[in-house]
Amino acid sequence: MGDGLMIQVENLTKRYAGHTAVTDVSFNVSRGEIVGLLGPNGAGKSTIMRILSCYMPASAGTVRVAEHDVFTEADEVRRRIGYMPENNPLHRDMRVREYLRFRGALKGLTRNRCRERAEIVMQQCGLAEVHRKIIGHLSKGYQQRVGLADALIHEPELIILDEPTIGLDPNQIRAVRQLIKDLGQKHTVLISTHILPEVEMTCNRVLILHQGRILAADTTENLQHLMSDRGQVIAEIAAPVAELKACWEQMPEIEHFDLAPVDGDYIRCSLTGQPGVDLRPQVFASVCAQGWQMRELTRSRHSLEDIFVRVTHGEKEEEAS
Amino acid sequence: MQVYWTLIRRELSSHFCSWTGYVVIACAAFLFGASFNNLIVALKAQATDRPVTELFYGTIYFWMIVLLAPPVITMRSFAMEKSSGTFETLMTAPVSDAQVVLAKFTGALIFYILLWLPSLGSLAVVRYYSRDTTLLDPATIGTTFLGVVLLGFLYMSMGCFASAMTRNQIIAAMVSIAGGAALFLMSFIAMVFSTQTGWEAQLLSHVGLIEHMKDFARGVIDTRPLVFYLSLTALFLFLTFKVIESRRWK
Numbered sequence: 427m428g429d430g431l432m433i434q435v436e437n438l439t440k441r442y443a444g445h446t447a448v449t450d451v452s453f454n455v456s457r458g459e460i461v462g463l464l465g466p467n468g469a470g471k472s473t474i475m476r477i478l479s480c481y482m483p484a485s486a487g488t489v490r491v492a493e494h495d496v497f498t499e500a501d502e503v504r505r506r507i508g509y510m511p512e513n514n515p516l517h518r519d520m521r522v523r524e525y526l527r528f529r530g531a532l533k534g535l536t537r538n539r540c541r542e543r544a545e546i547v548m549q550q551c552g553l554a555e556v557h558r559k560i561i562g563h564l565s566k567g568y569q570q571r572v573g574l575a576d577a578l579i580h581e582p583e584l585i586i587l588d589e590p591t592i593g594l595d596p597n598q599i600r601a602v603r604q605l606i607k608d609l610g611q612k613h614t615v616l617i618s619t620h621i622l623p624e625v626e627m628t629c630n631r632v633l634i635l636h637q638g639r640i641l642a643a644d645t646t647e648n649l650q651h652l653m654s655d656r657g658q659v660i661a662e663i664a665a666p667v668a669e670l671k672a673c674w675e676q677m678p679e680i681e682h683f684d685l686a687p688v689d690g691d692y693i694r695c696s697l698t699g700q701p702g703v704d705l706r707p708q709v710f711a712s713v714c715a716q717g718w719q720m721r722e723l724t725r726s727r728h729s730l731e732d733i734f735v736r737v738t739h740g741e742k743e744e745e746a747s
Numbered sequence: 748m749q750v751y752w753t754l755i756r757r758e759l760s761s762h763f764c765s766w767t768g769y770v771v772i773a774c775a776a777f778l779f780g781a782s783f784n785n786l787i788v789a790l791k792a793q794a795t796d797r798p799v800t801e802l803f804y805g806t807i808y809f810w811m812i813v814l815l816a817p818p819v820i821t822m823r824s825f826a827m828e829k830s831s832g833t834f835e836t837l838m839t840a841p842v843s844d845a846q847v848v849l850a851k852f853t854g855a856l857i858f859y860i861l862l863w864l865p866s867l868g869s870l871a872v873v874r875y876y877s878r879d880t881t882l883l884d885p886a887t888i889g890t891t892f893l894g895v896v897l898l899g900f901l902y903m904s905m906g907c908f909a910s911a912m913t914r915n916q917i918i919a920a921m922v923s924i925a926g927g928a929a930l931f932l933m934s935f936i937a938m939v940f941s942t943q944t945g946w947e948a949q950l951l952s953h954v955g956l957i958e959h960m961k962d963f964a965r966g967v968i969d970t971r972p973l974v975f976y977l978s979l980t981a982l983f984l985f986l987t988f989k990v991i992e993s994r995r996w997k
Contacts, residue, residue: 476835504839505841511839528753
């Protein structure tokens, strides 16, 4: 059992004084995967990462990284992980190269190896041109790369990044995402985020956390499918309201609709279909049949919020029944 | 061991790569100067048969350095790491809690010892101009320094403990100053009780820092203060270790 598994979490619970941050969470991560922990603030992402990186112990359950228990074999685990905490804390008074060598030495690299690795990770993270600068004087994007370089310096098997793109501008975010993708070729990566496109772009698999529980764990494709199967369709059509109403009421696939007048004769229709049905072709066909004018037909993008609403809603229904 | 030295180097560089280290050394040098001036004035006014080291180290300036420098040196050790978040990166590297505590303590102690080195220069000046080689014998200076270093052990460990308990450097410094001053003031209570023979007097006679320092400055090494300083240092370091470890209990 556990062959090829990088992370094994079983029934993990973490209680702080007064509240429970993580409740009975179980999941596995195989070697070579890039897995995203997705959830709003306070969902328990950072708590899980801190337990995985041996910063604090679990209240209950077992957590194993590369076959080593994080509580009893913390030293073995720490050697195997590169962890970048939330907000990327750094010694701001040190120079980039000096800092990376210091971190390398702390992580048990020999002097020569430290030098070698510092040069390699600086190349990898695009830090070569700022290696003599004081970290506190660098821009946020460069500081983030220093944090990443620190996580990579000892060639860890598992890289844990807590909100790696927070506070960066769009170009920097893109660069960091590309870097994470590249890392995924050699390492197992676990990242946490509350930004959905980030997960879509970088991860093979997603765990959705809410209030300390895992609500969904699936590959990104399946998740997107889950999101789109009851997709809402937005259509802006120039037609009399009464006729539009009658038309949508006739269509059995539409579960629910809303009409709102916009500028001119156009009416904005928000149509919610049954699970698994894409309404767009039918809407288009009926608009053509009636000879109305249509200027927009689009499937509304599901935000993270929608998924949460849906998944948490589902949970409540279960509880009620 | 490599980790231990790496951490000590980092501690020392954090003092010397910023202004704080130099400001502390400059303030201490100023107080030494004042102390030195006192000594010259006293020697000029009247001859004395007391050892010069005792005059030098029995002044109010000496105690100001002992009481104020350690809190300023140690206040950053844990509190700053905690407030900036680097404590998390430190404790998730493959280092043990004991290594971190000992390295922080050793780093602070080395800085404290470096702080006292300029005072040797003042003594050398006295020796040079007095042309009396018996005035300052190296052994007495050695024991005086031993006393200073032992005080450093105690106050540095106390400072580390205060710093480990909070993430606010000001609170760390205040707690450590208050604790240090309270211990120092015990000497005065001890003096009041010195004529009595009860258990209180006996107990207090063992915690009189001023008395201990006088002995060291005279060239006397008593094992009792030695045990006192080393055991209290061990206690505070143990408490610091427990505070650091306590994140695992929560």
